[in-house]
Amino acid sequence: MSFGSVKQVTMSAEEFRLFRDMIHAHCGIYFREEMKYLLERRLAPRLSLNGLEDFTAYYRFLRFSPARARELEDAVEILTTNETYFFREAYQLKAFSEEILAELHERNSRRKRLRIWSAGCSTGEEPYSISILVLESGLFGDWDVEIFGNDISRKVLSAARRAVYSKNAFRETDEEQIRKWFEPVGGGLQVKEEARRLVTFGHLNLLDEQMIGLVGQMDLIFCRNVLIYFDKDAKKRVLRVFHDRLQPGGYLLLGHSESLINLTSDFELMHLKNDLVYRKPFLEDLS
Numbered sequence: 001m002s003f004g005s006v007k008q009v010t011m012s013a014e015e016f017r018l019f020r021d022m023i024h025a026h027c028g029i030y031f032r033e034e035m036k037y038l039l040e041r042r043l044a045p046r047l048s049l050n051g052l053e054d055f056t057a058y059y060r061f062l063r064f065s066p067a068r069a070r071e072l073e074d075a076v077e078i079l080t081t082n083e084t085y086f087f088r089e090a091y092q093l094k095a096f097s098e099e100i101l102a103e104l105h106e107r108n109s110r111r112k113r114l115r116i117w118s119a120g121c122s123t124g125e126e127p128y129s130i131s132i133l134v135l136e137s138g139l140f141g142d143w144d145v146e147i148f149g150n151d152i153s154r155k156v157l158s159a160a161r162r163a164v165y166s167k168n169a170f171r172e173t174d175e176e177q178i179r180k181w182f183e184p185v186g187g188g189l190q191v192k193e194e195a196r197r198l199v200t201f202g203h204l205n206l207l208d209e210q211m212i213g214l215v216g217q218m219d220l221i222f223c224r225n226v227l228i229y230f231d232k233d234a235k236k237r238v239l240r241v242f243h244d245r246l247q248p249g250g251y252l253l254l255g256h257s258e259s260l261i262n263l264t265s266d267f268e269l270m271h272l273k274n275d276l277v278y279r280k281p282f283l284e285d286l287s
């Protein structure tokens with residue numbers, strides 16, 4: 001007799017390879033063999049939700065169903081890691097606020113325009129931290145400033161637009177900054193309008209070349225703790241996009257455990273006082 005217990009569905013090695021390759025081709029995230037259990041555990045609930053018996057049926061659904069695009073988005077949504085918090089990687093943000101912003105201010109002083117992209121922004125803590133630092137610098141008062149936050153997950157983007165955060169998001173934020181830039185809203189703290197105003201969010205898959213074509217020229221790109229989940233080939237593709245989207249002399253800031261070694265020589269490594277960062281060379285440096 002059955003007491004309504006949930007049937008355990010296992011993923012075969014062959015099924016794992018099919019899902020791994022499909023997800024990799026779609027968004028760059030690469031699951032190594034030892035992560036099979038993770039794929040199996042996270043995707044299993046999608047089977048019963050779609051009334052499917054096993055992973056082969058789910059794979060066919062993702063390939064051929066009229067609802068496949070939406071389902072693939074939902075599957076990727078549950079496979080991404082969205083960990084983030086305000087003012088993550090303090091030394092890098094110190095280089096950004098004390099060195100890079102001053103340089104960009106000088107460089108763009110005629111156009112008075114600043115464009116920053118937070119690629120893989122998750123729930124928004126990164127682009128809002130950038131916005132706060134731009135405002136605190138006091139350099140860009142009458143400038144046209146835009147900070148774009150993009151992510152492949154619609155769920156994190158709707159949280160980012162709400163801009164309301166709980167304690168966990170503030171593990172690296174000092175009291176003074178909390179008082180200055182956040183206000184209590186329904187049990188959480190919301191980023192004040194002044195800092196929200198500079199930030200625009202959009203849904204974007206970094207591997208979708210058509211959509212990427214719509215991204216304008218940037219002075220600086222933050223892409224931190226995103227490429228670590230990609231394989232080498234997908235990293236290279238995204239780095240070519242970043243190179244293309246950056247102004248000459250534009251900066252690329254990666255996560256602290258990430259580097260461009262063995263991936264590309266298109267960027268130069270800059271030894272700033274507070275951190276090492278990458279920069280797209282100026283045209284005259286290439287001669």
Ligand SMILES: C[S@@+](CC[C@H](N)C(=O)[O-])C[C@H]1O[C@@H](n2cnc3c(N)ncnc32)[C@H](O)[C@@H]1O
Pocket residue numbers: 026027028029080081082083084085088119120121122123126150151152153156204205206207223224225226255
């Ligand atoms: C660990 S979070 C990093 C958040 C933030 N950059 C930080 O360092 O705190 C990685 C984010 O990258 C997003 N992501 C993964 N693959 C992506 C893709 N192909 N295109 C856009 N975003 C992607 C995930 O949805 C996730 O929100």
